[in-house]
Amino acid sequence: MPRYLGVGKESAYGTATAATVWYDIIRENLAAKRMTVFDRDTVADRQLSKVARGEEYVEGEIEMYLNSQQIGHLLLSCLGSVVTTGTGPYMHTFSVADSLPSLTLRSGLDDVKEKIVVGAVVDTLEIVAEVGKARARAGIIGRRLTFGDVGSPIFTEKEDFTHGDVTITIGDVTKRPRRMTLRMNNNLERIHVLGDYYLLKLKPKKFEVTGSFELDFESEAEYQDFLSLTPRDLNIRFEKSDHRIEFDIERFVYTDAKVEVRGRELLVASFEFAALKSGMQDAVKIILVNDDEGY
Template identity: 25%
Template sequence: MARASGARAQLALAFETTYGTTPASGFVRMPFTSCGLGAEQPLIESDLLGLGRDPAAPIRDAVTVDGDIGIPVDVEAIGYWLKALFGDPVTSGTGPYTHEFRSGAWSLPSMSIEVGMPEVPRFAMYGGCVADRLQLRMERAGNLAATVSLVARGETTAASSQAGTPAAIALQRFGHFHGSITRNGASLGNVVVAEIEYANNLDRIETIRADGRIDGADPSVAALTGTIDVRFADTTLVDQAVAGGACELEFAWALPSGESLTITAHSVFLPRPRLAIEGPRGVQASFAWQGARDDALGRMCTVTLVNNVSAY
């Protein structure tokens, strides 16, 4: 008897023309490191009295379909997740192509995502998937990975794939070694760890329906937040925090072959940190920064992806 194995799991994605309607074609096979996307339906325990000490049967509660997917930050596939988070990019160039994803879109695309375990077999199709947030951690070494959080409309399962033959992606990963951070165009040194999170803060439309599904997931006020842990060597960031002004932070990764990914937070505010001396080792300061809309540009952040994909 075959047993499910993560090594054989498959994930395919396609953007929907109509929310919640799975397209007949256009699926792309996506690389991933983990997948927690799924449907959950808890039970409500009986509150009835007068039937003795043994409880009556529970009833089923509403169905929730959501979860996190761990993804590599790579040259091609990351563009599909960025489109889900920000909407269609502004693309320029003739190869390599520059895709500029901008925050602030009022409407976000929905996706159908199939998670397959062929050895069981079980293929779960999640329709109406909307991207809620992206989390990314920047360090000195190791594989660069991110987590995408999704809200879906519903789940259907089958014994065979409904995604046809997904298109393949040429995998080429960015690594922490390729990363850099700048502040107002100048290199920001002494950074030990940086974390970035962009959130659409989706509002689930939970109407009363016979099938228990949601009617949609609308974006509300977005948020761009993160932390920067630095070895305390100068007062540049502390001085900004005390003054209360904003700066531009840019997190970038570039490969020698020319592909690159740049996350630019145009207006970043820093809190005043506590500088604690906890022993004989170096003193570190942690800044939990927040991004805001830049009035001149009319947006909070821009993500620029340079690769050989002509369109997303």
């Protein structure tokens, strides 16, 4: 029974395309959302008596283990722009753009059917690393859901990243966190127009980058020294052999920080942060090194 997520980049919004890569996902819950319009503003009767078809779109989440060969299209749809260099492995540098490319997603359901979502764009993308695993979660909004014949997926043989492959560097100080989360949010606006029940397009609004991490400290003094570090630049790096994913944040601020004393154990500090644009530098720049020639 095939279980997969096929991904292809569309030439125009909502134009279905074949899958060019397949993701071995943990789960997905992409589903059609159908609005219903009631006669709440009429005066003939105090009870609802009329109903009409409203706008439709697709919404849901995809979750997978973090893998350098299973993230590139999602990064592009989330940020919007990519420049590729090298001759293999290739280096892909993703940056924030004003428009976002759309994807066709094909989810294998059973032996005969796959679920097809056209006009899919990444609304949110979250990277989570904790002891035992590293995962990516993508919040998706799409134009329309249909069904087709099951495909024949081919999965990458590259190993997934794990918690042992991640480091966090702030300034010149490198730490290995207990847990780390990075979240990017496009705050997509759904655009509907007359003459069609489905989405015309999705418009990205304010791009937000937030996150959190937990670190161990030997003493309160070490914790306070860490808080006072300047400049506030942050690098989160997953690396395995010649493949890596790197999140480079030029400037950020702590939005919350607290420390917990657990008996005679190390101090465990929890930090929450928000990234800021710094001059011409985006709030986040993402570098992906893998075997893909381009996106």
